Amino acid sequence: MIIDTTEVQDINSFSRLESLKEVYGIIWMLIPILTLVLGITIGVLVIVWLEREISAGIQQRIGPEYAGPLGILQALADGTKLLFKENILPSRGDTGLFSIGPSVAVISILLSYSVIPFGYHLVLADLNIGVFLWIAISSIAPIGLLMSGYGSNNKYSFLGGLRAAAQSISYEIPLTLCVLSISLLSNSSSTVDIVEAQSKYGFWGWNLWRQPIGFIVFLISSLAECERLPFDLPEAEEELVAGYQTEYSGIKFGLFYVASYLNLLVSSFFVTVLYLGGWNLSIPYIFVPELFEINKASGVFGTTLGLFITLAKTYLFLFIPITTRWTLPRLRMDQLLNLGWKFLLPISLGNLLLTTSSQLLSL
Numbered sequence: 001m002i003i004d005t006t007e008v009q010d011i012n013s014f015s016r017l018e019s020l021k022e023v024y025g026i027i028w029m030l031i032p033i034l035t036l037v038l039g040i041t042i043g044v045l046v047i048v049w050l051e052r053e054i055s056a057g058i059q060q061r062i063g064p065e066y067a068g069p070l071g072i073l074q075a076l077a078d079g080t081k082l083l084f085k086e087n088i089l090p091s092r093g094d095t096g097l098f099s100i101g102p103s104v105a106v107i108s109i110l111l112s113y114s115v116i117p118f119g120y121h122l123v124l125a126d127l128n129i130g131v132f133l134w135i136a137i138s139s140i141a142p143i144g145l146l147m148s149g150y151g152s153n154n155k156y157s158f159l160g161g162l163r164a165a166a167q168s169i170s171y172e173i174p175l176t177l178c179v180l181s182i183s184l185l186s187n188s189s190s191t192v193d194i195v196e197a198q199s200k201y202g203f204w205g206w207n208l209w210r211q212p213i214g215f216i217v218f219l220i221s222s223l224a225e226c227e228r229l230p231f232d233l234p235e236a237e238e239e240l241v242a243g244y245q246t247e248y249s250g251i252k253f254g255l256f257y258v259a260s261y262l263n264l265l266v267s268s269f270f271v272t273v274l275y276l277g278g279w280n281l282s283i284p285y286i287f288v289p290e291l292f293e294i295n296k297a298s299g300v301f302g303t304t305l306g307l308f309i310t311l312a313k314t315y316l317f318l319f320i321p322i323t324t325r326w327t328l329p330r331l332r333m334d335q336l337l338n339l340g341w342k343f344l345l346p347i348s349l350g351n352l353l354l355t356t357s358s359q360l361l362s363l
Contacts (some may be wrong), residue, residue, distance in 0.1 A: 018248070032124060040113060044261045047145040048075035051322050055271045058326045082254035090247050091283045093153035097266070101148030102248070102255035104323065107361035110261045117267045119279045119306025130191040131179045134221070134270065135172065138225065142168035145234065149255075152247040160243025160298035164227065164234035164331065170340035171224035171231075177213040178221070179356040182207055182274050195278030203282040208275045213351045215275050217344050219320070220269040224340070233333050264321060272313040279306030 009020045022251045049064070051074050056063025064071025089095050115130035117123040127133060149161020183189045185207060188195040208215050226232040235243035243254045272278060332338070 021257055029353050037123060038108070038109070040262065040265070043112060043265055045075045045256060046315075047261050047265060047318065048078075048248070050318065054319070055326045058323065059171075059335070079254060082257075085250040087250040087252060088247070090151075090153050093247070094151040097147040097151030098247070099151075099252070101144045101146075101151060102149065102252045102259070104144030105259040106255050106262065108137050108144065108257055109266060111137045112266045113190050113269075116266070117195055117273065118277060118310050119303050122279075122303055122307060123192060128193050129189050131183065131189050131194070131274070132176075134266075135176055135179065137300055138226060138263070138266075139168065139172055141263070148248070149244040152244070154247055156242075157244050157246045157289050160234045160246070164171055164204075164219065164244060167224055167227070167231065167233060167340075171221040171344070172341065173343040174217050174348040175221040175225065176196070177345075177352050178211070179274065180217040181214050181352050184352075184355050184359055185210060191273050191278075195273055195280065197303075198277045199280045199327070204280070206275060206277045209217075211275065211351070213347060214355075215271075217348045217351065218271065220339075220344060223321055223337070224325065226263045226267055226321070228264065230328040230331045231336060232330060248277050264318070268314045268321075269310075270343070271317050272310060275316070276313045278313075279310045281309055283307070286299075291314045321362055 047072075052071070052074065055061075064074035067074040067077045086269050089098060110133045114124040116132055117125055117126070146161040149157040149159070149164075154159070154300040182194060186194045188194060188197070194207075198207055227234055235245060246251055248256065276282075
């Protein structure tokens with residue numbers, strides 16, 4: 001059998017071309033993911049610096065000022081220090097669970113960023129179930145905390161893990177009911193559709209005005225989900241030393257630290273998306289018709305403007321959880337559970353019933 005060398009060369013060049021296309025496809029798929037991770041990392045560093053500066057102002061202290069201009073590199077210096085510290089494993093603990101726990105907590109929160117629309121057509125995955133995917137993924141994080149507490153072979157760590165699981169279950173239900181009310185108002189569970197449903201009347205079209213009760217319940221529940229004061233019972237230092245992270249050191253401890261700020265940032269983003277109009281420039285059409293058209297701008301200018309507006313709303317909202325941390329005292333565990341089950345759950349159920357009734361009457 002005689003094989004033409006020209007045909008063999010054509011086949012080889014075609015196979016090389018196909019393999020190059022696959023490589024380019026993988027690279028183009030990884031670029032937006034890596035860009036998002038880089039942006040999130042910078043966002044977390046900014047939050048840490050903001051919290052230190054705001055807490056210093058509240059307590060009449062100076063705050064970080066030596067590491068970089070205005071102390072902005074202090075968080076980077078702390079992360080570098082943790083990176084080079086020794087990782088200590090408990091001798092009688094479950095090393096597998098102990099090592100996996102921090103990674104589960106961080107990865108589950110990072111996946112939530114995939115459905116956040118940072119601007120017009122600037123979202124990693126525009127899914128029909130976007131908001132409920134966030135709730136489903138974020139509920140995995142307490143499992144990582146429970147694994148860490150159990151794997152540490154320490155009663156303080158185990159109690160902290162149990163508290164984290166109980167707190168997450170208690171406040172996830174009111175949070176979900178508030179999100180369901182927003183989905184009913186917007187006739188969609190997609191984060192992009194929810195933002196676009198608020199764009200009609202500018203500032204007055206925000207869901208904040210149509211769902212004031214839901215906004216307050218969502219704010220309290222998100223603080224509890226992020227384990228921020230006054231809801232930081234899983235790591236209450238007066239009772240549990242440091243809770244589920246008592247036995248951790250080095251980069252594993254740093255992962256827990258990063259996870260708490262990642263969770264805070266993602267909660268603020270979802271407040272912006274669900275209640276504050278997302279990327280839309282919040283100027284009513286009746287006042288300035290020309291500026292209202294900016295919301296529909298496309299290209300680099302429109303994308304940059306949308307991203308800037310989203311970040312501005314998110315970081316302005318962050319002042320609420322940061323100042324709350326340095327203002328209110330910690331609750332007791334029974335008070336925390338009573339607030340979730342006896343107050344927030346009935347209020348969020350009533351809010352959902354009111355929203356459903358109003359939607360049915362408007363048909």
